[in-house]
Amino acid sequence: MSEEHYLVGLDLAGRRVVVVGGGQVAQRRLPRLIASGAVIEVVSPQVTPAVEGMASAGEITWAERRWADGDLDGAWYAVACTDDAAVNVAVGEEAERRRVFCVRADDGSAGSAVTPASGDHDGMTIGVLAGGVHRRSAAVRTALVEALQAGVVDDVAAPVAAGVALVGGGPGDPELITVRGRRLLARADVVVADRLGPRDLLDDLAPHVEVVDASKIPYGRAMAQQKINELLIEHARAGKFVVRLKGGDPFVYGRGYEEVQACTAAGVPVTVVPGITSAFAAPAVAGVPVSHRGVAHEIVVVSGHVAPGDPRSLTDWAALGRMRGTIVLMMAVERIGLFADALVTHGRPADTPVAVIQDGTTRIQRSLRTTLRDVAADIRDQEISPPAIVVVGPVAGLSPDGS
CATH class of the missing domain: 3.40.50.720 (NAD(P)-binding Rossmann-like Domain)
Known part of the structure; x- marks a missing residue:
């Protein structure tokens, strides 16, 4: 043949x-x-x-x-x-x-x-034959698909319809955004970006793309959520395809559903692209599994936005204190002492292992291992600052060598 x-x-x-x-x-x-x-x-x-x-x-x-x-x-x-x-x-x-x-x-x-070595991109199937040299055809296929996803190669596609794509960018490492998220980002006319999104990807955008800084700095400068909602709607109504690039997953303490509701109420089409949540990814890259056979049978992700006892709190801290599994605290650095005290008061042993991971998956990632008794002092002494994930439970005491 x-x-x-x-x-x-x-x-x-x-x-x-x-x-x-x-x-x-x-x-x-x-x-x-x-x-x-x-x-x-x-x-x-x-x-x-x-x-x-x-x-x-x-x-x-x-x-x-x-x-x-x-x-x-x-x-x-x-x-x-x-x-x-x-x-x-x-x-x-x-x-x-x-x-x-x-x-x-x-x-x-x-x-x-x-x-053929084949791959998919935006409704297209790309096939490559290299005269029977399968490794070559696979390499070329992969390079073509990646170039199309990154916008390096223009597929001369028809413009994307006006609307909003709510894209979870993952925990920070630009390689941890989903394939679909990367593809839609390459097609954007306007990008409304979070501080915690994969910021390195912004440099890959075409020169004509408008980037709107919607950063929210803890206890500092922040764009109001209402203003963000208005910007999404305004640009979409102007005929633009808008990517709302958020850190982690839009629906895990990312206020993403508020943006969906605002767009829907305004009659603006909105697409949701889930992302890898930092609640699980940051511990993973730091060597902390949030679950492990025979160690944890439940995982609870808790917002640290308000303190225990605050009238706005929706968290049952007494129930969390009675748990034996894993608690993942987000946005908890400022009030970590209060959270630790509440857990100990309601039954968690003071020597329960704790892992804290700051800027997980990024070049400046830092982590520490401690206990509920010492976590507040250790965070203060090591000057840990947001964004950081706090993992409480036996899994935080595990190590790869089984010790």
Whole structure:
């Protein structure tokens, strides 16, 4: 078979596709075939747990047996990916007789079709063939998709409709924004940015993009939420596509739902793109799992915006004190002594481990390990300042070596 392939897109929706083999190659190929809408049958005596899960979910049909001649009857497309070369040869021969295009995963040049390295971007599927040099095609595919996502390559797409995208930028590291968030950011006309969002990404924006600083500095300068809402609506009504770039996840103490409500009330279309919350990401990069088998069976994320006993508080500190699992405190640095006292008063041992992570996932990340008894003094002595995540519970005392 010639290596000069003809690249084409197949409409497999509702059409029979047979995959012979249920190992890791099938596991990799099946998701995209499922997404195409194909009617898929996997023929194999054994399959990986992931492939079995696809069958259990009704995404594919699994014929739990060895391949037999005639299995390609009615098929439009076939994939031979067993670990037995003789079976793959036989599948290919049947496909040839039936004029069914067949991919040979063990020997691409022996099949009548090859699978390109493919990726998706904004409704497009990008496929790359490199004459059988799969590592090269995969590298080029990845580079193209990343360039499109970052806006480095212009896809000459039609302008995005006016509206607002509420994008969770993640905990701070620019590589921890979601793929969809990065893609929408590259299409923005206006970006309304938080101080805690991935600020390095702003430098990648096109020169015409207007950046609005909506930072809220703890106990310092801050743009009022009402003003932020008004700006989102104003720019969207002016025909702009607005990305509201927020730190963490917009709906985890990010006041994101207030912005959704404001846009909805004003008749402005709004899309929500979740993000990685710093409540879990910051501890993770500092080596603190918020859950661990046999150590914590619950995780509670608590706002430190108001102190225990404050009439505005909605937190049941007595219940938290009785808990044995993990408490993650956000925005808690200023009142950490009050929170620690409340937890101890209501039952938490004073020697309960505590981890504090400042500026998690960023270049200036700092962390400390302490206890409820000492956390207030240690934060003061080490001059920990917001933004910081406080983790209370046995998980904060774990270490990778098991000690």
